[in-house]
Structure formats: C-alpha cells, structure tokens
Amino acid sequence: MALAPVVAVAQEKTGQALTAAEIDWRPKNQLPPEFQAQLPVFCDGGYLPSGSVGAQVPLFPEGGSGSAPLEASALNARYELDAELYLQGDVRVRQGSFQATGSEARYDTRSGDVALQGPLVSRGEGFLLTGESARYSVQSGQLDINTATFLLHDSEMRGQAASLSRVGENQVLITDGLLTTCGPGQNDWAIVASDIELDQAEGFGTARHVRLEVLDTPVFYWPYITFPIDDRRKTGFLxxxxxxxxxxxxxxxxxxxxxxxxxxxxxxxxxxxxxxxxxxxxxxxxxxxxxxxxxxxxxxxxxxxxxxxxxxxxxxxxxxxxxxxxxxxxxxxxxxxxxxxxxxxxxxxxxxxxxxxxxATHLQRRGGVRYAGQNQYFDAYLNGYQTITERIADVDKPYAQLPEVLYAGTVGLGMFEAALESQYTWFYRDNDTLTGLDRANGQRVRAVPELALPMRALWGFSRPSVSLDYTRYDLEDYTLGDSSFDRTVPVFEWDNGLYFDRRSSLFDIPYNQTFEPRLYYAWADAEADQNDIPDFDTGLKSFRFDQLFQRDRFTGGDRVGDANQLTVALTSRFNDLLTGAERARVSLGQVHYFDDREVDLFGQGSSDRSSSPLAGELVLNPIENLEIRSSGLWDHDTGNTEEGRSQLIFHSQDYRYLATLGHTYSRPEDLEQTDIGMVFPVTNRLSAIGRWVYDSGLDRTVGTLAGLEYNNCCWSVQVVHQSYLTDDEQLDNQVLFRIELKGLGGSGGASDNIADAIYGYDERERRRFGTQRR
Known part of the structure; x- marks a missing residue:
C-alpha cells in the first residue's frame, strides 16, 4: 500500500497529519495472515510499514552526508540565482542517507540549510519520523524536527517530542519527549522526560527529569537515568x-x-x-x-x-x-x-x-576435570558436603570423596567388544564419635572389565557378555579384621530383543505398530554376607520399569547383588506415519528369580520372592498438545498396587491454556498425593492461575498457588498467592507480584515460582514475550 494515499485519506478525515505510529498501525483484521498468526489474542493490532521514501536507511547513518550532492524534486520549483531554491507540492529531498518528504521546501544556497514544511515524513530502516517542520544542514548533516513523532519498528516503541535533533552521525537529542510501547492513543504507561540523548557510539541513552506515567498520571520520578539502546550492557539500576x-x-x-x-x-x-x-x-x-x-x-x-x-x-x-x-x-x-x-x-x-x-539438607562442594571422547570417559574430582540440618545424626552424614577418579572405555576386537569401568575413591568423614563399621574411613578401588559379543540386525539384537566385578578396600579405624581385603564377583548377562511391525490406519490416519519382546538374563555369583564392608555410598534402588534390565539392585560400590534372574518384557509403539510422532507406547515386564537374593544392606535388599511385581509404563499422545504418562508396580501375589505415578499434561497450541493433573502413590512409603495445576484464560486479557497439592496420608493440603494474570499487549501484571509445607509441617505463605512494561522489562518474581509449579509455563512466557508483536 502506497504511503501517500494513506496520508491523504487520513488528513481528509481528521483535518490533521497522522503521527508516525498512526501511519503504520493496522487493526488486527487488516494485517496479513502471517502477521495475524504471530499476534497474541490480547493485542488489537500491529505495526506494518505502509510504504517507503526511496531506499531504507538507518536512523544513525554510516558516514557523513556533507560531501554528497543534494537531490530534490517537486511538482513546482522556483530558483533565485545564488539565493534560494523554492519547491512546492510532493517535495522529496535526499542527500546521501538523509531523505524526507513534505509539502514545500526552501534551500538556502548560501548557508546550505534546507527548511521543510510538513506534513513531514521520513522513513528509514526500522523507523519512521513525522513532524510539522524541519531544518536540515547540507554541510553538517544536522536535522532538527519540530513537533515530532517517531516509531521504532523492532522494539515497537513510539513517541513524540517538542523537537528532535540528529546532531551528529551517532547522536539524537529529544526535547520534552514521551516514550511508550502501547498502541496509538493508548497511553497506559509512558516514560516522559525533559531531555533525552541517544548515543549509538556508546550504545546507551540518557534522560533528565524522568517521570513514569500511568494513565497520564505521574507515579515515579528519576532526576537522571541511563538506559541501553542496543544489546550492549550498561551500568545502572534495574x-x-x-x-x-x-x-x-x-x-x-x-x-x-x-x-x-x-x-x-x-x-x-x-x-x-x-x-x-x-x-x-x-x-x-x-x-x-x-x-x-x-x-x-x-x-x-x-x-x-x-x-x-x-x-x-x-x-x-x-x-x-x-x-x-x-x-x-x-x-x-x-x-x-x-x-x-x-x-x-x-x-x-x-x-x-x-x-x-x-x-536441601546437604550442600555439595565439588570440583574436578573431565574428559569425554568417542569411546572413553574420565572424571577426577574432589567432593564434599555441608550438612545444614542439625537433626541429622553423625552416622547419617554423607562421606566426602577426596578424591574420586572414574574411567570407562570401550574397544572393538573383531566380532567382540571389550569394555572397562573403573573407580578409585578415598572416603572420609569425621567419625570420632562413632563406633564399629560406622567409624571406618578408607580407600576403595573397583574395576569391572567386560567382554561382549554384540549382534544387531533390523529385526532385533542379541548381546551376551561376561564380566568380573572386582573391589578392593584399604581402610582405617576398621575393627572387624584385616583392614585390607577384596571381593570378586563373576557376572554373566544376555540381553535379547526382537522387532516386529505392521501398518494399519485409524480414523483415516496411517500408523505403524511395533511389537518388541525382550528377554534379559543376569547371573552374578556374589557372596551372601557382605555386611562386614562399610556403607560409604551405597543404597537400595527403587524398583522401576528401567530396573528390569539392570542386574544389580544396589547403587554405589559397597554391595554387589547376587543374581540368577530372567526379565520378560514387551513394548508396543504406535507411530503416526504422517507426522512421525509416537502417539502411544505401552510397556510391561517382570523379573523371574531362580534363586533367593541373599545379599543385603544391613537388612535391606534380600528377598525370597520368585518374581517381582509387574512393572508397566504407558505414554499416550493422542493429539499434538496432550500427553498422558502412567507408570506403576502391581504385586500379583497380594493383588495390591505397590506404586503408581500418573500425569496428564495439556497445552493449547499457543500455550494460553495449560493443565496438569498428577497422582503419586507408594505403599512402602505410605505416600499418596494428588496434584492439579492450570492456567485458564477468563477473557482474552485475563487468565487465572492455580495449583493444588493434597496429601491423602496426612489428610491435608501441602501446597497451593492461586493468582491472576492480565495482559493488554503493552503491559502485564501477575499477582500470586503461594503456600508450601515447611520442615516443621506448617504451611508458609507468600504473595508475589510481577509487573511487566513491554520494552522496559519487569519487576517481581512471580513468573519463576509459577514456572516451577506448573509444567509448560516457562514456554508460555517465552512465547508471550519472544514472539509478541504490537
């Protein structure tokens, strides 16, 4: 759309020239479809450059204009020799990077000054200027505009000034100026200053006698401020x-x-x-x-x-x-x-x-060096803790590793594959008040060499392997025998899987269904009684679906579990052939034990069961923006559910709607909690935010979050009330605020707390401020 007709129509309707923002402003329904797609629902319109004056040039031009010839055109012209050139009607003036249009112009050939009468319009790369009149110096390139308005397209910042002067290649002075990112005629907030200087060379601006106005009412005053005008950093108040x-x-x-x-x-x-x-x-x-x-x-x-x-x-x-x-x-x-x-x-x-x-109860201190190569890994570090909870007894405090060194590597040997996992650790803790095994400190070396025969094909895989789990201890303050001893455990593993698939369709959507059975056998001949070894860093793993394919039920290195077991598992996937997305995945498996597990960690980890609970996982993505996850353990001997975790996550395409529903259950830990979270738009501009966590075992609420968020495209506000359970089982409460003035940043920390509580909120914030247009 040409610029001149737009200006002419507007002048005919209003009787006065449009501001720079009004020239390029378009209601939402008049924007091209690609602009509308990026525009948030709470915005009424956007800026769209409507035309151009010659080539697009920057507000701060590179190089001077004084040596360039002055070019001018108009419908009518009158020239007085060695005095003045008078232009009238559709005047266009250009010198180097300077260009402008107006109704008439007078060029003084003696002084080199050009006087332009409005309505003046000067468009460049990313900006638009208008004014009633202007004076331009051909020699120095200085431009002075009276009763100016301006629009910066990238930041969507608009403003007005009694006068605007470009006094040099890198400096612009604004007198009695107003800045805002609100749409034309919508001064919800504005920065007003008596003098503003923009310095591109330094990358910042300065302003004097600055007021923050809300609905044209002053609410804050700064005698002097500086602010960045590009991505360079600048000292100052946030x-x-x-x-x-x-x-x-x-x-x-x-x-x-x-x-x-x-x-x-x-x-x-x-x-x-x-x-x-x-x-x-x-x-x-x-x-x-x-x-x-x-x-x-x-x-x-x-x-x-x-x-x-x-x-x-x-x-x-x-x-x-x-x-x-x-x-x-x-x-x-x-x-x-x-x-x-x-x-x-x-x-x-x-x-x-x-x-x-x-x-946390322990603060970690860790430092070291790490190497990660294609087939090798090395990590050497010192690691310690500060225990900040005085209720923790000395016997329950963690050991420091001073140091710990890890190395792992893999090498191919023809058809075979050789691997090594190794670890050296010196464990230390202040054990002066303790006795027995709890008093011991010392060194531990562990090495697990492995030889495997990996076989892979499109229809499946098979990987038999043999390894040797070797551990050696050199201890101090050890009273149960020789302080230096070792342990060797032979291990055999055989992992096998098949892959079948078939194609079909559902609701006219083609999909591929897989059928993936898997058998995993593990045998480890570990000595039953290992409780004469201190517990430096070992714990019992929580049984999950992933543990079906792990031969050791202990973490750390102070216990090596005995094993003679077979895992039978099945996974089936449904893949959308149009998009490639995995729409569903269901997995089910169980471990069958051929011998009792006798190795324990001071009473934990041994069992005479012949089979594990059934472990299952379910993941559903029926549509692009909905995900349902569920996992659990079901004991077929007792008919009880031992553990269950379920979560539903929904978000609309633009993340305006967010909903999460979760349920966690653990019979061993006597835990059952329900978690509900949501962000729901009440109107295009107002959204409700909420989260509620209820503990069935305690029969009480253990956490809440409730608030409101308002957006109107040039500013937003969040008010949130949050409560959470503290260590003394009391609900602590806090009220958080965040006010965001688009283009100037925000204050308050409500957004971070909401993002921690509701899945997807951080992506919503990124889209709201990252792709938002006026």
Missing amino acids: YPQFGSSSAGSGGFLALPYYLNLAPRYDATLTPQYIHGRGLFTEAEGRYLSRLGESVLQVGYINDDSAYKDDYPGADGERWALDFSTLARLGGGWTGYGDYSVVSDEDYLSDLNRSLEINQ
Whole structure:
C-alpha cells in the first residue's frame, strides 16, 4: 500500500497529519495472515510499514552526508540565482542517507540549510519520523524536527517530542519527549522526560527529569537515568522487586543495581529491605573467559531481627555463598567446580531468593576435570558436603570423596567388544564419635572389565557378555579384621530383543505398530554376607520399569547383588506415519528369580520372592498438545498396587491454556498425593492461575498457588498467592507480584515460582514475550 494515499485519506478525515505510529498501525483484521498468526489474542493490532521514501536507511547513518550532492524534486520549483531554491507540492529531498518528504521546501544556497514544511515524513530502516517542520544542514548533516513523532519498528516503541535533533552521525537529542510501547492513543504507561540523548557510539541513552506515567498520571520520578539502546550492557539500576512472605514477616522491597565492570565480567548488587528482618543484600558476580564462565553469588544480613526472636542468644548475622565455574579446556577436556555454604539451616527458607541453591539438607562442594571422547570417559574430582540440618545424626552424614577418579572405555576386537569401568575413591568423614563399621574411613578401588559379543540386525539384537566385578578396600579405624581385603564377583548377562511391525490406519490416519519382546538374563555369583564392608555410598534402588534390565539392585560400590534372574518384557509403539510422532507406547515386564537374593544392606535388599511385581509404563499422545504418562508396580501375589505415578499434561497450541493433573502413590512409603495445576484464560486479557497439592496420608493440603494474570499487549501484571509445607509441617505463605512494561522489562518474581509449579509455563512466557508483536 502506497504511503501517500494513506496520508491523504487520513488528513481528509481528521483535518490533521497522522503521527508516525498512526501511519503504520493496522487493526488486527487488516494485517496479513502471517502477521495475524504471530499476534497474541490480547493485542488489537500491529505495526506494518505502509510504504517507503526511496531506499531504507538507518536512523544513525554510516558516514557523513556533507560531501554528497543534494537531490530534490517537486511538482513546482522556483530558483533565485545564488539565493534560494523554492519547491512546492510532493517535495522529496535526499542527500546521501538523509531523505524526507513534505509539502514545500526552501534551500538556502548560501548557508546550505534546507527548511521543510510538513506534513513531514521520513522513513528509514526500522523507523519512521513525522513532524510539522524541519531544518536540515547540507554541510553538517544536522536535522532538527519540530513537533515530532517517531516509531521504532523492532522494539515497537513510539513517541513524540517538542523537537528532535540528529546532531551528529551517532547522536539524537529529544526535547520534552514521551516514550511508550502501547498502541496509538493508548497511553497506559509512558516514560516522559525533559531531555533525552541517544548515543549509538556508546550504545546507551540518557534522560533528565524522568517521570513514569500511568494513565497520564505521574507515579515515579528519576532526576537522571541511563538506559541501553542496543544489546550492549550498561551500568545502572534495574527494576525494583517487591512482594510479601510470611517467612519474611511481611513485605520486601529490592532495588537491584547492575555494574558493567569490563567486557568479560560484571556484577549485580541487590540491597533489599525485608519487614521484620532488616536490610538484606545479595550480590552476584560473573566472569567470562575464553575457556568458560564463573559465577559468584553472596547473600548477607548483619542483624536479622526475626531470627534473633526465634533463636534467643543468636547475633542475627546470617550469610550464604555459592560459587560455580565451568571451563572448556579443549580436546574433550572440561574443568568444573561448585561450592555452596550457608550460615545456618534456616537461611534458604528464610532469605534466599537469587542464589542458585535449592532447599536441601546437604550442600555439595565439588570440583574436578573431565574428559569425554568417542569411546572413553574420565572424571577426577574432589567432593564434599555441608550438612545444614542439625537433626541429622553423625552416622547419617554423607562421606566426602577426596578424591574420586572414574574411567570407562570401550574397544572393538573383531566380532567382540571389550569394555572397562573403573573407580578409585578415598572416603572420609569425621567419625570420632562413632563406633564399629560406622567409624571406618578408607580407600576403595573397583574395576569391572567386560567382554561382549554384540549382534544387531533390523529385526532385533542379541548381546551376551561376561564380566568380573572386582573391589578392593584399604581402610582405617576398621575393627572387624584385616583392614585390607577384596571381593570378586563373576557376572554373566544376555540381553535379547526382537522387532516386529505392521501398518494399519485409524480414523483415516496411517500408523505403524511395533511389537518388541525382550528377554534379559543376569547371573552374578556374589557372596551372601557382605555386611562386614562399610556403607560409604551405597543404597537400595527403587524398583522401576528401567530396573528390569539392570542386574544389580544396589547403587554405589559397597554391595554387589547376587543374581540368577530372567526379565520378560514387551513394548508396543504406535507411530503416526504422517507426522512421525509416537502417539502411544505401552510397556510391561517382570523379573523371574531362580534363586533367593541373599545379599543385603544391613537388612535391606534380600528377598525370597520368585518374581517381582509387574512393572508397566504407558505414554499416550493422542493429539499434538496432550500427553498422558502412567507408570506403576502391581504385586500379583497380594493383588495390591505397590506404586503408581500418573500425569496428564495439556497445552493449547499457543500455550494460553495449560493443565496438569498428577497422582503419586507408594505403599512402602505410605505416600499418596494428588496434584492439579492450570492456567485458564477468563477473557482474552485475563487468565487465572492455580495449583493444588493434597496429601491423602496426612489428610491435608501441602501446597497451593492461586493468582491472576492480565495482559493488554503493552503491559502485564501477575499477582500470586503461594503456600508450601515447611520442615516443621506448617504451611508458609507468600504473595508475589510481577509487573511487566513491554520494552522496559519487569519487576517481581512471580513468573519463576509459577514456572516451577506448573509444567509448560516457562514456554508460555517465552512465547508471550519472544514472539509478541504490537
């Protein structure tokens, strides 16, 4: 659509020139189909460039224009020798990268100034300018526009100014300016400033006497601010964060400050006031080298009033630190490290908001180097813990590995395949108060060489293998005999599978159904009584469908399970031949034991059952946006369900609708919970958010989340109330907010909490802010 007819019609209807935003604005039903497809439902329209003035040029041109000839055209022209060139009617002026149109122009040949009368329109690459009049210097390239309006298409930022001046190749000055990302005539929010300077060379803008206006009413004032105009980083304040939490005894207000210290490192300082506690500060520093990135996070409060009330005699000083680093050394080698420490066990639940430490009973400290090649793997590290829960007894605290070294490799030997898994670990724990096996520390070496004959074909596979599971111990403070001893367990495994398929159709959709039987046999001649060996890192695996094909029921290396067992399993898949998607998968299997399992871990893991519970998995994807998963264990001897996990996940194509329904059941753990989550649009702009977790065993709610989200294309707001069960079995409550002004970012942390609670919400946020158009 040509620009001139649009302007002419608008002037005839309104009697005045359109603003830059009004020229390119289109209601939703007038946008091309590809634009409409990207437009969120809560947006009424979008910007579409309606025409051009010559070639598209940048707002900040490269190189000067003074040496370029001035080109001009008009319907009428009058020239006074050595004085003035007067142009009237459809005036077009161009010099180098500068170009504009207007109703008339006067070019002073002596001074080199061009005076343009509006309605003035100047379009370039990603921007549009209009004004009542303008003055342009042919010599310097300076452009001054009076009563200007402008539109930046990429950011969808529009504005107006009493005057706009491009004073150099890299600088634009705006006087009495207004900026917003709301549509034309919709000043829900706006930034108003007396003076704004945009400096492309430095990559930032500055503004003086700045007001944030909501519905044309001032709500906040800054005497001076700086802000980025491209993707370069800039030191300055970020948006305030605020909220409410019962853990914080009320509300909090945070004011983050970003420090762009150097191209390779920066920091963020976040002082915040928490009602009932006092001044709390968090800081984050990041360093980026040619090898990788390191991040240091610290939290500190000097005098926590609420903590002193809860713990009389405490000084109220509390802190936390988390450091992580990752270095890619080349050639498949990687260095890594992670160190976390807190001052007390309540810090994470009371204060932590930005440190990347999850609520836990043990904080890990680990660092080492790793190599990953095509057929080899090596990892050497030091690993320790801080136990932050005082209720944990010394005997239940984990051992540190000082160090642990892992190596695994595979090599082909003709028809055969040889492999080795090996591990060396020095275990240490402060055991001065303990006795017996619990007092022992020491070294463990484990090696599992294997020789296999892999056979593969399109219709199936077979892999018989023999291995030797060897372990040696050299212990300290060991009182049950010789402190150096070893254990050798011969192992035989044979894994077999067949693949059948057939094609058919359902509801006129062609699909491929597979039938995949699998037999897995395992034999391990392990000595029954291994309880004279300390438990450094060993546990009993939870029985799941995947464990049907594992010969050892123990994790770690201090127990090797005896085995003489056969797994019989069947998997069937339904694949959509039109899309390639797997629409359904059902698996069922059972382990048959030919001998009793006698090896145990201090009473756990032994059994005389002749068969395992039936283990099954079901995955359904009947449509693109619906997934149903279910897994469980059913004991055919007792007729009871031992464990069950089910989850339904639904989202609409644009992720406006989200729904999750989950159920977890475990008879051994006496656990049964139901989890319901949803995001449901009430209108095109208002959505309800909710989650509810109910524990049948406790007969109580153990977690809730309820809130509202409003979007109108130039701003959004979220208000969420969340409750969760704490260690003392009390429901803690917090109210979280997030306000997002499109183009300026947001404040508050509600989105992160919602994303943790409801599957798919982070993708919804990415689509909402990543592909949204005006």
